[in-house]
Amino acid sequence: MVDVSGKPVTAREAVACGAIAMNAEAFAAVRDGTAKKGDVLGVARIAGIMATKRTSELIPLCHPLPLCKVSVDFALDEEKLAVNARCTVKTTGVTGVEMEALTGVSTALLTIYDMCKAVDKGMELSGIHLEEKTGGKSGHYVRAEGGYV
Numbered sequence: 001m002v003d004v005s006g007k008p009v010t011a012r013e014a015v016a017c018g019a020i021a022m023n024a025e026a027f028a029a030v031r032d033g034t035a036k037k038g039d040v041l042g043v044a045r046i047a048g049i050m051a052t053k054r055t056s057e058l059i060p061l062c063h064p065l066p067l068c069k070v071s072v073d074f075a076l077d078e079e080k081l082a083v084n085a086r087c088t089v090k091t092t093g094v095t096g097v098e099m100e101a102l103t104g105v106s107t108a109l110l111t112i113y114d115m116c117k118a119v120d121k122g123m124e125l126s127g128i129h130l131e132e133k134t135g136g137k138s139g140h141y142v143r144a145e146g147g148y149v
Contacts, residue, residue, distance in 0.1 A: 001061045007094040012135030014089050016101035018128035020109045021082040026120040030083060030112065031076055037115040041074050041083070044115070048072035048108030052089055052100040059103070063095050070100075072108050085109055086131070096136050102128065 022030075029035040037043070049070045056064035069090040074083055087104035089097040109125050116123060133141045 001063060002095075004063065004094045007137070009092060009094055010135045011092050012090065012096045012133070014096060014098045014101040014133040015086060015131040016098070016105040016129065017084065017086050017131045018105045018109050018125060019077075019080075019082045019084045020112050020123055020125050021080060022116060022123040023120040024081055026116040026123065027076075027078075027081040027083075029116060029119060031078075035115055036118065040112055040115045044074070044085075044108040044111040045072045047111040048085070048087055048104040051107035052087065052097075052104040055100045055103045059099055062099050065091050065093055065095065065097060065100065067091050067097070067100065070104065072104055074108075083109075083112055085112075096133060098130050098133055101133075102130060 030040045033039060049072055052067060052070045056062045067089060071088045073086045076083055085105050085108045087101045089101045089104065091097050106128055113123050129143060129147055131143050
């Protein structure tokens with residue numbers, strides 16, 4: 001692991017986003033709350049939050065961090081038949097929470113896949129990325145519009 005013992009303690013926040021596209025039947029089940037496995041977005045939210053807290057167990061050399069706040073939010077895109085996910089993580093410490101936010105959003109999307117795979121095995125996760133981060137030596141980062149092209 002990288003030695004972060006000499007770094008100053010600062011407030012840190014990271015936001016990661018991603019999406020999962022699906023067929024109309026799966027989208028309707030998510031939207032209407034009729035999936036056989038239950039409340040897809042509720043379960044995915046809890047899974048994403050839980051994943052942020054276990055990031056250092058999943059990503060080698062990632063520091064375990066005390067998290068102050070985690071939120072996982074969803075927006076339904078009727079036109080694209082997709083669920084957009086956003087994970088926000090905050091801490092006060094010597095290293096950032098980018099990996100926690102990325103792990104949270106990825107796990108939330110994977111949970112949606114798991115809960116809907118009986119209806120649509122062809123769902124596609126996409127666009128998982130760091131949207132913004134604050135704190136630390138590198139300061140404030142905001143992803144450029146459109147990301148990498």
